[in-house]
Amino acid sequence: MNAVRTPVIFARKDELLEIAEDEEKRKSFLAKMRRPLEYVVNWGVKSSLWMYAFGLACCSIEMMAFGAARWDSDRYGIIARGTPRQSDLMIVGGAVTYQMAPRMKRLYDQMAQPRYVIAMGECAINGGPFWDSYSVVKGTDKVIPVDVVVPGCPANPEALFDGIIKLQEKILKGELAR
């Protein structure tokens, strides 16, 4: 029996180049003058991360708990939007299969910049408990660029908050030039 020819999906190379160019720009003098403004903008972006809950499996339930009364993601200004166009943060929660991966890539492309991705849970990080499955992509980062990973199976809402705070720190420092 023939093996499966699985499709390959990578982060676009030009995106990586863009990031590198931005790094260069930041070092210039003018960029330093822009710092305070950048800080304010970064603060705005980090304080209002609207999430696109790309919940696929167990983690989607914890994502619901993350938005529900006990944890209340709204405290941090995080609300769920149903359309990728208006979202800043895609939380991938669950095992991404080869059938789902192209669609995830398309949804990521539909998001307006600046956009961030959190891989939530073991499945989204590297396949997790399904590491030897024939149909699961071994990691979201093989498809779209991932900013923060939140381990756990499933990741608790506390852990997701931890990931969000990490992401916010990164945004505020301007480490993520997207």
Place this chain on the structure above:
Amino acid sequence: MNREVIEAVKAEFGEGIVHAVDRRERRVVLTVRKEILHDLCLFLRDRLGFDHLTSITAVDRSRRVTGMRERQLLYYNDFKMVYHVWSYEKKTLVEVRTVLERDDPVVATVTDVWSSANWQEREAYDLMGIRFDGHKDLRRLLLPEWWEGHPLRKDYDLSPGTWFLPEEEPEEFPLDVQKPVFPLDLSLPKKVKKKEVSEMILRIGPVHPGNHGPWLINVKLDGEIIVDIDPQIGYIHRGLEKIAENRTWTQYLPVSDRYCWLTAASNNLSYVLAVEDVLDVTPPPRAQYLRTIALELNRLASHLLWLAAMGIDLGNLSGFFYPFREREWMLDLLEYMSGNRLNYNYGRFGGVIFDVDDKFVEKAKKTMKIFRPRLEEYRDLFEGSRIWKVRTQGVGVISAKDAKDLGVTGPVLRSTGVKADARKDDPYAAYPEIDFEIPTRKEGDVYASYEVRMDEMRIASEIIDQCLDNLPKGPVQMDLGRIEPVGEGISRIEEPRGEIATYVIGDGGDRPYRVRVKCAEYINVSALAHMARGYKIADLIAIIGGLDPCLGGIDR
């Protein structure tokens, strides 16, 4: 009862029955020739009243490719089909086995006997490559069209080369969606039948807020009215049945939690009970009671999440937050018991993993005491709103006969008036010793299933109270030594959405030879086309919500 079934079948078919075994209470095994399979199924349904097809399993009976300790079981180079059929009247499970040739695995379809066979046969075709003679719509179900090979066959190549992605990016992603096929060719009901029908196909999904998970619903519409539905599933098909063959019996326990994340305790226990069926052991009473508590807490958590999802689907934002508040309490208790919030991994062969202390008993009792009045709060929030009634009453109506034929189980079946619950009919854990009732309704619409679930929540909390009061002392786990079972085992338990059945085969090795799972929502969702036909597109959201799909259980 078992003898009656065997005698009736032998009298009718004679030579066709190769072997008939009265295995134990409520379990009969028939080994039959391939030729009489279809007639036997018809006979079972019409004469003996076996009206519910529990599961269809295909087994590849060849030697495994990967080396592991195998002994005791003889290997044949062929396929075996196993049909589990349940009778709501006789309360007996008949297992029908038949053997197919390796080169040309063809068998007559039973879709005309039980409509619920449709998806299961498609799945067997998809994953095992078995063709069904007379099946109208034999497509791949869980894997995409471009997939090569049948993964559940023992000779399927799972070598590391294919696990990791090749380095070059292909020119195009295979994003093309399967062309929807509407094979049943359902005609419109009379009330909406017109002379000119202008049809439109709308694709809902695979990622859509009202879908409860990633699946694609192809809807054929006439204006606003649904004519037919072709759901496309498999977007999170993780190949759990294949994974089982590469793990030891114990290693598969945590994976079994993850069929469906809302009912982890039921899934886990279903697997544990199937293995205990092979091993023929009964866990100590305290473990049985703890299992029951975990199952019922899990049922509460699942139903509360269903209520929350129903609220947000139909636009009530508070309807989402209130049930979630109480759900967190249930999860707290389960976390206290097992150490995890969602995937508890609580059951073990011959018992449970952890014991509970008095503090837990106290906390659980307090929680249940506060919880029951909260149910009235939900009733105020939901039934108190006239819009809720208008949106759900008379929507998604299904008759008891159709529900049985389509294999629907759980609250949806009970909402049509059938009093069927594996906890009573086919008892397991501590349920035989507990006094509880089974709520039913007559209407068969979304509102009726809501009422059934609300009643079930109250009853579940009462069951937990009873268990806590009567919690026996003693050990919670048996020492079974090395787990290397030989033979077949089946378990059939009532998860919050209906009947989950696990069928395991052990060949004496340290890993399962075959594990087959049929979750309730898998079959329930296949009935969507029949339930939603003739209603408006906006009702589809309510009907899907009423079915309470959980894509993990559907795709596995």
Place this chain on the structure above:
Amino acid sequence: MIRRRVHGGLYAEDMERLYHGPLPYLIMLIGAGLTVAILTGTGLALSYVAGLAPEGFWENPWVRGAVGAVLWALVVAVGGLYLTLVERKFMARVQVRYGPNRWGPYGILQPIADAIKLLRKEDIIPEAADPLVMRFAPIIAFAPSFVLFAAVPWTESYVASTMDIGVLFIVAVTALTPIGVLMAGWGPNNKYNLLGAMRFAAQELAYEIPLVLAMIGPIAAAQSLNGVAIVEAQRGTWLGLIPRWNIFPQFLGAIIFFVAFMAETGRIPFDIPDAEGEIVHGFTAEYSGMKFVLLLLIEYVHLIAGAALFVVLFMGGYLGPAPINPFAWFALKLLLVILFMMLIRAVWFRVRIDQIMTLGWKILLPAALFNIGFIGIYLAVTV
């Protein structure tokens, strides 16, 4: 290391204490007091500033128009922005949670963060879209809902344009919004956008008629279309106790008007143009960045406008007893109506589209016609 930051580890009985103490009510009382104080202060300050101008300065329609436009722009922009915060906090309280509270005390910087973020957001025009239509749709949809504030009287003197056909002008201008929304449905070439826009237009059309018919009652009572005149007609009390607001004799009309403007706003239970679970935010689905903000603000501007109109027509506008000045009275009544609508949004379900149409055409329209007859008889008897 993950620490439990929130109320992790608390069980049912602890949660009981947390949610059912007296503290939330105390905070609410203090908040209400503060709101009254701030509004009264603003009103006094405004009258002081207005009084500094020379005699006859405010009679000039150009000056009134310009100053009114700037003031209303501020109110609508900041109000609309902060209304999102008020709504989030208020609904959070209804839903046993906190709402935004991390950025600034009580989350008061949250709308500013949202605004900065949305300004910074990439503005996508999809390949298959009609770029011109997609670009102009939010502007065309938003502009009329802003213009209608010209005829809404804050107080006797704070009204941007004292036109005699004020109420009619408001209705006429509101009817322009669906054109922009339909463009927003057509432009991006997305099915969900189109569905949402069609639903919005159908709903708007169905409820415009009962809305206008319900307005006839107060107009007839005041015998004028001018906003100020309609408010002045409600001055005084019955038996020295009950204010002569139109809401008491014309209760049916008030209900019809309230339902109709709730439907026009497109909020739960009538939020089918936006229905997230069905058509994924409807006509805003494909918009991002500032264009999306404009489309989102339509909802909030409609909310303010509808509530303002309700207050003027049925709740005696700026009238009220002395210690609180008229400006604050108007704002308070406005806030009350808006909060009531938010409460409804928090606890009700969404109606199906055919049920909405049925309600509009088969129930509200006949009821509104009956109401006119009833008001006619009532006025003939009392006046």
